[in-house]
Each structure stands twice: as structure tokens, then as C-alpha cells.
Amino acid sequence: MPSGPGVIGEDLIAEIAASVPPPVATFLLTSSTDAEKIAAQAKRCQVNTLQLVDSVETTTYTYLRADLPTIKLVQVIHVESEANVEEAVRVGPHVDALLLDSGRPTAALPELGGTGRTHDWSLSRRIVETVDVPVFLAGGLSAANVAEAIRAVRPFGVDLCSGVRTADRLDAEKLASFFVSVAKAALAG
Numbered sequence: 408m409p410s411g412p413g414v415i416g417e418d419l420i421a422e423i424a425a426s427v428p429p430p431v432a433t434f435l436l437t438s439s440t441d442a443e444k445i446a447a448q449a450k451r452c453q454v455n456t457l458q459l460v461d462s463v464e465t466t467t468y469t470y471l472r473a474d475l476p477t478i479k480l481v482q483v484i485h486v487e488s489e490a491n492v493e494e495a496v497r498v499g500p501h502v503d504a505l506l507l508d509s510g511r512p513t514a515a516l517p518e519l520g521g522t523g524r525t526h527d528w529s530l531s532r533r534i535v536e537t538v539d540v541p542v543f544l545a546g547g548l549s550a551a552n553v554a555e556a557i558r559a560v561r562p563f564g565v566d567l568c569s570g571v572r573t574a575d576r577l578d579a580e581k582l583a584s585f586f587v588s589v590a591k592a593a594l595a596g
Contacts, residue, residue, distance in 0.1 A: 417451055421452045424454045424455075425453060432455055432456045432479065434457075435449055435458065437457065437459060437460065438460050438461050439461075440459075440461050440467065441467075442466070446471055449471075449475055449478060454478075455479060456478065457471065457475075457478055457479070457480055458481045460483045460508075461483070462494070463482075469501075480501070480503050480504075481504045481506055482505055483506045483545075484505055484534070485509065486507050486508070486509065486526040486527060487511070495537065499539060499540050502540060505538060505543070506566055507543070507560075508526075508546045509524040509525060509526040524546060524547045525546050525547035525552065526547075531544055531559075531560045535560055535562060541564070542562050543564045543565060544556055544560050544566070545567065547569070548565055549567075549571070549581070549585065550584035550585045550588045553585060553589055553592065554588050554589070554592035554595070557589070558592065558595075
């Protein structure tokens, strides 16, 4: 991963994945766009879900489905403009879920997650209303804004990173506050 906190090596990923009981999903976040390299890494790490954090060719999904028939595919869409709504519609039929984030994949140093920035939630809401796969929302979510984000987007679920960290480490108090805000949003409907 070229950006974001918490990067760990493949040996640790495999160790963690092996300790997780079914039916809990074990995710490998990869910035690779090469189908063969992605498949090989997934096999080494023994995960059951691939989160592709950069755009890939449609043929990559086809290859991964054939080589790893039981793996789930989650494609990250970095919501920057109207074009990303069209991208989500194009990609949706090839994956099991979409994750909408606030990266900048075309920056000099690509940002593919963990930026702590939000994006235009109205575009995310349009994606949720348009595609036929579950959509997760990420990008700058914290206890202070997650309830508003849930109301605005109506995602299947939320994904978080920087909003519950302090000095690049998970912060138990921020995490607890985040879940309180999520629970309040769920109760409010």
C-alpha cells in the first residue's frame, strides 16, 4: 500500500487470517493491479476476501474468479467526481461489494486509503441507489460524522481507519465513541 497506516507483512497477514474462525471475513488489501500477482498474494496469505484498492481491468476480475473461485472481491472506488458513479456502475457486476473511499489514485504518491478525508457523500448516495451490490462507505469517518454519513449515504456498512487512531495506533476510546455514534444512527433509522 503506498499510503495509509497499519501496513503489515504477508507472514503476519497469513498468521492473522489462519486464526480467524469462519464465517468472519479475512481481507487482504492490495494495491497491485496485476491479476497473477494478486492471486499469488491471496494464496500466500490464505484470506477469503480481496479488497482491490486501485482500479483494475475487467479481465482481472475474470482471472481472479477463475483462479480463486471461492474468494470474495471488494473493489474500492475513490470518489472524486461524477465519473466515479459511472465507474461503480461498470464495476459492480464483477464484484461482491464496493467500498467508497476518499483516495487520490492519480496523485504523484497515490493515496489509496487511510487519508482521513471525506468526499462528496451525494455521489456516494447515487452509487448506493444505482448498483446492485452492497456498498460500504469509508473516507474520514469518525464518531463526529458517522451518523450523518449513514443518514446521507445509506451504505450497507462503514469502514474506518484514521478516525479511530491516535499516533498511528488504534485508540480504544475513539473506537468506543465511534460505535456509540453508529448505534445512535441505527436507532434513529
